Amino acid sequence: MSGRKNAGKASPFLLLLISVGCFFATYNFLTMVGHGRSRDAGPRKILGGVGGVGGGGSDPSKRFHVALTATDALYSQWQSRVMYYWYREMRDRPGSDMGGFTRILHSGKPDGLMDEIPTLVVDPLPEGADRGYIVLNRPWAFVQWLKKSNIKEDYVLMAEPDHIFVRPLPNLAHGDEPAAFPFFYIKPTENEKILRKFFPEENGPVSKIDPIGNSPVIIKKAQLEKIAPTWMNISLKMKEDVETDKAFGWVLEMYAYAVASALHGVHYSLRKDFMIQPPWDAKSDNTFIIHYTYGCDYTLKGELTYGKIGEWRFDKRSYLRSPPPRNLTLPPPGVPESVATLVKMVNEATANIPGWDEER
Template identity: 75%
Template sequence: MYYWYKKFKDAPGSEMGGFTRILHSGKADNFMDEIPTVVVDPLPDGEDRGYIVLNRPWAFVQWLRKADIPEDYILMAEPDHIFIRPLPNLATEEMPAAFKFFYIVPTENEKVLRKFFPNEKGPIANIDPIGNSPVIIKKSQLEKIAPTWSDVSIKMKDDPETDKAFGWVLEMYGYATASALHGIRHMLVKDFMLQPPWDTDLGNKYIIHYTYGCDYNMQGKLTYGKIGEWRFDKRSFTTGAPPKNLTLPPPGVPETVVTLVKMVNEATASIPGWKGGE
């Protein structure tokens, strides 16, 4: 991610400012000299309830309090995001910009959400179908949302019905609900991000999100749910970095997947000292 940020930061059309990796381990790691990093504390032992993502909103609360941030707007993004072209500021003074996730559906979860978003706050549709990432938001708005995001996410995790309903996307609902509690609606930007293998055309998108495994046979046919003869899946590299020069997909695989692998290969070939498996 950081490699491609640096490639596009000063390109025509970019409005990208500084870059900060927020590290919520409470201690420095071996990337501190390579990537601009702010270290914050994790939640106290046991407070994440076995759901490590609860540390994310708490990390933003700490970062916003301790960091000197000269920019007026903040992009929240994740390590499995790759910039594929220069990113302008998609937000406005009034409305942050966000990506709509098909699996975040507040209107289908009104029963549990009303525990955290009471009727007097308005219709449940005031909760946007988003997570916190990718989001471009005015810093002053995020400073209001972040503490509520942390509190609401913890309360959701502590409620068995809500925890069961939302599972691994609970913290995403936490961000969306916290935003709505502050009366902040997001502009849903379709071109913000694409997600292979489901998105097959690059179009005018800004970010590739490689969250899903990409499995294909050698005829270029998707075999999702079954390990393919050719595959790219970030979960294959949980114990170490990917090797250089990954094999490109076979003919017929969509351009989004081909572009993803080519961009990974360029980054690993260009980053000094890159060693696969470490």
């Protein structure tokens, strides 16, 4: 991946000191969180419905800063450009609580988008520390950003390059209760044996761990400042544990964030309407974000051929080394509206971003 040759910029000794410090901070929480505020350990309430509770753009105290973690790989760059385009389109519309924006670039050096997207360069993990799992750089990037940033908003939205805002996003958090999207594949109660290594019994039932990842999440900056070092520490420890690494795989860092939140007594309002993931979610009229993590493959008759390259397809992985061309072919009739909307929004962004075809 891009940025590896610069990985030595953060010394292993510095990382060791940070990790040790995070370990003791986590240890302290193991003995104190159980004495925090009492909370129902049963199933979490899942909310829905676009609009819901949000600032509507009228209350400056509800504004949140959009924080996007990214690398300098072309694959990450073109997604970040599309994402930033739609952030700018939605930011000032009625109903939005979107504030400032920062791309947290964890490749360790500036890239060609510095003048296009507000960016803070942070160090990647030392060479080999991510064990080939580049997502481990995300919690380390947030730890650095939170120490270096001086944002004016009290809240933060943690986002990813493959997010597209389909409508203005209000602040879905409720004061000290942040908002997060519930992922069906994050199942704390089904993984109790493994999670007890990181969430001991004295902290209560594992049902206190919400079925979330770190993104999308809207959370108070003060809460994230406490969670981020623990999140980083647990991510590294999970990756080092063979059983945990094998069980959680590519969602390991998501579990680490959920566990870190629970250790700090932070629980989330679960918002199914936060985002959709085509092709599985067919409609975009009841959501705020399209997350295009899955490939969309169809026959020319509009039949899904997931797992098999279709006669028509849109898959971000088709554009690992170059951005998608302008004016992508729209899907055939019968394909879900969400997929058509996704391609139309990518086309609108690429048509209006100057220098789209330039490799940056």
